[in-house]
Amino acid sequence: MKILLEGDTGKALCEHCQAVVSMHYARRDVPFSDGQGAAKDILVGVCNQCDVVMAIPSQSTSAIREARN
Numbered sequence: 001m002k003i004l005l006e007g008d009t010g011k012a013l014c015e016h017c018q019a020v021v022s023m024h025y026a027r028r029d030v031p032f033s034d035g036q037g038a039a040k041d042i043l044v045g046v047c048n049q050c051d052v053v054m055a056i057p058s059q060s061t062s063a064i065r066e067a068r069n
């Protein structure tokens with residue numbers, strides 16, 4: 001598995017922009033799906049155009065799970 005680092009870039013479909021856009025990886029606080037709190041400082045893909053979190057790499061999902069426990 002490729003390990004992503006802060007500052008890495010890529011392209012993906014942004015649901016907010018409704019287009020394939022350039023993105024970069026940065027550390028953000030990611031809210032849990034049930035809205036009860038957030039995982040801090042998680043590496044995620046951020047849209048370059050609208051700054052919305054558009055991708056959560058699999059390497060980060062385990063960190064989110066740990067933050068919940």
Ligand SMILES: [Zn+2]
Pocket residue numbers: 014015016017018021047048049050051052
């Ligand atoms: Zn976007």
